[in-house]
Amino acid sequence: MSYDDKIHDELDDFVESAKELKNEEIFILDIRNNLGGISNYPMGWYENFTGKEPSSEKFFAKLNTKTIYNLFLDIENKSDIPNHELSDEVKSKLSGKEKELVNGAWYTGYYTENRFDNEPLVIVLINNNVASAGEEFVSYLRTLNNVLFIGTNTSGAVLIGSNTSWYLPNSNIAINSGTNINLPPTMENMDGKGFYPDLWVNSEDIVDRVINFINKYDLSNINIGGTDNEK
Numbered sequence: 103m104s105y106d107d108k109i110h111d112e113l114d115d116f117v118e119s120a121k122e123l124k125n126e127e128i129f130i131l132d133i134r135n136n137l138g139g140i141s142n143y144p145m146g147w148y149e150n151f152t153g154k155e156p157s158s159e160k161f162f163a164k165l166n167t168k169t170i171y172n173l174f175l176d177i178e179n180k181s182d183i184p185n186h187e188l189s190d191e192v193k194s195k196l197s198g199k200e201k202e203l204v205n206g207a208w209y210t211g212y213y214t215e216n217r218f219d220n221e222p223l224v225i226v227l228i229n230n231n232v233a234s235a236g237e238e239f240v241s242y243l244r245t246l247n248n249v250l251f252i253g254t255n256t257s258g259a260v261l262i263g264s265n266t267s268w269y270l271p272n273s274n275i276a277i278n279s280g281t282n283i284n285l286p287p288t289m290e291n292m293d294g295k296g297f298y299p300d301l302w303v304n305s306e307d308i309v310d311r312v313i314n315f316i317n318k319y320d321l322s323n324i325n326i327g328g329t330d331n332e333k
Contacts, residue, residue, distance in 0.1 A: 113143045120150035127322040128223040130312060131243070134253065138234025148242045152218045156242035159215035161289070164264075164282035166209040173266060173281075217245050223321055224249045225312060228299055233257035240297045248325050252312055254304050256296030260284055 123129050148156040164170075226243055228251055237260045243249055262280030269276055286292065303311060315321070 117143055117146040117150060120147045124151050124220070124222065126222045128225070128316060130225045130227060130309070132227040132309065133232055133236060133239060134227050134229040135231040136233075136236030136239070137231060137257075138236045138238075138259070141235045141238050144235065144239035144242060147239075152220065152246075154216060154218060156245065157213050157216040158238075158241035158245055159287050160213050160241075161210070161285045161287070162213065162282060163208050163210040166207045170281050215245055217247060219247045220249070222248065223324065225316070225321075226251045227308060227312070228253040228256050228297070229304075230254055230257055230296070232296070233259040234263070237297060244297070250301070251297070251299040252301045252303050253299045253308060254302060255298050258292050258294040258296035260296075261291055261293045 145156055148154075224243065224246055226240070226249060228240060232240060233256065237256050237258075240251075240256060241260075244251075261284060262282070263284055264281040265278060266281065267276055267278050305311060
């Protein structure tokens with residue numbers, strides 16, 4: 103088994119763990135130091151936990167060009183992404199059946215929030231090293247009605263997504279940029295701020311502290327009823 107295979111297996115196990123965790127009374131989900139990557143795994147975890155597709159409220163804009171979708175085609179056809187099928191969106195865009203893709207075009211839209219009444223209390227540990235797709239996971243978890251975030255604010259790397267490298271045609275200089283823009287309903291730029299926890303705990307022994315907190319106040323019998331975290 104290669105290193106990549108091992109990582110994919112561990113991530114697949116994480117996604118599957120949600121099926122068992124949804125039957126618990128309370129559990130700790132430690133996503134500290136999750137710097138991001140592929141969003142498929144947090145989406146899969148959420149779907150296994152709730153039975154629904156995740157959707158957090160936001161405005162978005164993404165490049166709608168042939169270059170972008172050919173890039174996605176290349177990424178989605180890579181063999182190092184296991185059990186992956188080319189997305190319907192990419193297939194449709196490249197088939198020519200939709201509006202013609204032109205240089206400089208943007209597709210804009212708005213996602214509504216889907217909330218979920220989960221039975222178990224989910225305690226999520228976060229810190230400043232949670233970024234990008236890790237923060238997207240946080241945005242999904244914030245749609246649960248029985249969830250408590252403990253730790254410090256996340257990194258604040260959510261404005262620009264799907265970052266990739268490009269080469270300028272004349273100089274061949276490499277640059278890195280995103281292909282989409284994401285903003286919350288308030289239209290506030292969260293870069294460098296991130297999502298705030300409900301309870302601030304900046305300590306190396308945070309897990310022990312949270313376990314003591316759970317036992318002391320018997321949190322397994324408490325329904326938080328959603329988060330008021332606005333950030």
